[in-house]
Amino acid sequence: MFIVSLSYKKANSEVDKFLESHIKFLDKYYSEKKFIFSGRKNPRTGGIILVRNVDKNSLQEIIKEDPFYQNEIADYEITEVIPTKYDENFACYIE
Template identity: 85%
Template sequence: MFIISLSYKKDLSEVDKFIESHILFLDKYYSEKKFIFSGRKNPRTGGVILVRNVDRDTLQEIIKQDPFYQNEIADYDITEVIPTKYDEDFKIFIEK
C-alpha cells in the first residue's frame, strides 16, 4: 500500500486547467480498484492518493499517466505503508 503526496509547484490557476483530466486519470484507477481515496490538502497546496494492489515500479508508471505529472503541475512523494493495525471497516482494503 502506498501514500502519494502531491505538492503543487504551479499556481492554482494552472492546476485548475488540468483538474478535469486529472479526475479522469483518478477515475481510471478507481475503476481498477487501485486507488482507495484521494483528496485535496487543506490549505490547497496539493493532494493525497492512497493506493493498493500495485508494486512501486507499477505505481511509477501509473503516476506518469497523470496530467499533473505530464504538465509538471505537481511533485510526487511516495511512501510505502504496511498496515499492521487498522479499524475493522478498513480491513477490506488490506492486501492479503
Template identity: 50%
Template sequence: MFIVSLSYCAPLSVIDKYIPEHKTFLEKHYGNGNFILSGRKEPRTGGVIISTINDRKQLDEVIAQDPFFIEALAHYEITEILPTMAAPPLAFLLQD
C-alpha cells in the same frame, strides 16, 4: 500500499485547467481498484492519494499517466506503508 502526496509547483490558475483531466485519471484508477481514497490538501497546496498498488514500479507507471505529472505541475512524495492494524471496515487492507 502507498501514500502519494502531491505538492503543486504551478499556480492554481494553471492547476485548475488540468483538474478535469486529473479527475478522469483518478476515476480510471478508482475503477480498476488502484486507488481507494484521495483529496486535496488544506490549504490547497496539493493533494493525497491512497493506492492499493503493492509494487513501486507499477505505481510509478500509474503516476506517470497523471496529467499533473505529465505537465510537471506537481512534485510527488511516495511513502510505502505495510498496514498492520485497521478499523473493521478497512480490514481488507491488511497484509497477510
C-alpha cells in the same frame, strides 16, 4: 499500500486547467480498484492518493499517466505503508 503526496509547483489557476483530466485519470484507477481515496490538502497545496494492489514500479508508471505529472503541475512523494493496526471497516483494503 502506498501514500502518494502531491505538492503543487504551479499556481492553483494552472492546477485548475488540468483538474478535469486529472479526475479522469483518478477515475481510471478507482475503476481498477487501485485507488482507495484521494483528496486535496488543506490548505490547497497539493493532494493525497491512497493506493493498493500495485508494486512501487507499477505505481511510478501509473503516476506518469497523470496530467499533473505530464504538465509539471506537481511533484510526487511515494511512501510505502504496511498497515499493522486498522479499523475493521478498513480491512477490505488490506492486501
